[in-house]
Amino acid sequence: MASQRSTTSQATTGEKRGRSSALEMGPRKKPFVGCYNARTSQDPLVHHGRHFGRSVHAFCNVQTLVTNGIALMSEDIDVNDESLTAIERKEYGVFKELLRMIPSMEARLMESSEEMVTTIAELIQKGINGARADDTKGVKSAIIDWITPKGQSLNPHIPRNVKSGRGFNHGRTGALLCPAGLDWANMETRTKLVNGQIQVAGDQWPIFLYANYTYDAEDPWNGLLRSGLLVSAFKHIFTSPSSVDQEPKATR
DNA sequence: ATCCTACCCCGCAAGAGGGA
DNA sequence: TCCCTCTTGCGGGGTAGGAT
Numbered sequence: 001m002a003s004q005r006s007t008t009s010q011a012t013t014g015e016k017r018g019r020s021s022a023l024e025m026g027p028r029k030k031p032f033v034g035c036y037n038a039r040t041s042q043d044p045l046v047h048h049g050r051h052f053g054r055s056v057h058a059f060c061n062v063q064t065l066v067t068n069g070i071a072l073m074s075e076d077i078d079v080n081d082e083s084l085t086a087i088e089r090k091e092y093g094v095f096k097e098l099l100r101m102i103p104s105m106e107a108r109l110m111e112s113s114e115e116m117v118t119t120i121a122e123l124i125q126k127g128i129n130g131a132r133a134d135d136t137k138g139v140k141s142a143i144i145d146w147i148t149p150k151g152q153s154l155n156p157h158i159p160r161n162v163k164s165g166r167g168f169n170h171g172r173t174g175a176l177l178c179p180a181g182l183d184w185a186n187m188e189t190r191t192k193l194v195n196g197q198i199q200v201a202g203d204q205w206p207i208f209l210y211a212n213y214t215y216d217a218e219d220p221w222n223g224l225l226r227s228g229l230l231v232s233a234f235k236h237i238f239t240s241p242s243s244v245d246q247e248p249k250a251t252r
Numbered sequence: 253a254t255c256c257t258a259c260c261c262c263g264c265a266a267g268a269g270g271g272a
Numbered sequence: 273t274c275c276c277t278c279t280t281g282c283g284g285g286g287t288a289g290g291a292t
Binding site: 253254255256257258259260261262263264265266267268269270271272 | 274
């Protein structure tokens with residue numbers, strides 16, 4: 001099939017080769033087509049996509065990932081090839097992981113028409129997007145239980161199915177979302193976060209990511225990504241919602 | 253057989269972004 | 273400014289695995 005390596009004019013991470021990056025979500029082109037069975041069951045690729053999105057990469061553009069991956073593979077380029085940039089190597093590794101996860105995927109891709117490859121990518125993308133939507137929907141409600149101190153209640157009350165009133169608009173969620181290094185107890189800081197005078201950049205970790213919600217300015221890695229809240233979210237998604245605070249009721 | 257739970261999909265609405 | 277496309281969030285509901 002035709003390679004996107006020499007045809008695209010997008011210049012992002014694959015600028016040197018004229019490729020766009022699969023790890024940044026771009027607009028999709030077409031609606032889904034070619035479902036396995038529209039009424040009763042999904043193409044297994046959708047199911048694989050759900051797992052891929054949850055366990056490998058939640059926000060990639062599968063169409064670009066697959067197109068770039070096929071191009072590299074057909075040129076017999078190794079995933080550690082020094083001609084690739086770090087981001088290209090990472091992206092290629094994600095592609096290889098996709099091949100590893102789905103039985104016969106490599107052979108299927110290599111013998112498929114360009115149109116078929118597009119369909120395959122769309123089915124996987126559908127699974128990724130669907131799983132993410134389901135997970136965020138589930139966590140949105142459950143997280144109220146996780147952030148409510150044992151034996152107490154939130155004041156003011158936060159409805160389980162409403163997101164407005166959360167964020168910096170609520171004392172509890174604001175304290176958890178406050179960037180590490182800032183003091184939520186400081187009223188001036190709090191006011192600036194609420195009214196947007198302090199813009200939180202994407203590389204500023206919120207305090208809820210840290211173990212015991214404690215940030216060590218001397219050692220910013222200390223306790224990062226080890227909070228109980230993250231463990232709850234992980235269990236909610238990867239084992240089952242009921243496994244968060246008890247023995248799982250269902251064993252499916 | 254029935255129930256509980258988790259998985260998954262569908263249709264709709266809202267919002268963002270791009271092009272005319 | 274309007275229109276179109278696309279993405280995301282959401283509510284609702286069907287399906288299936290496992291326990292009872």
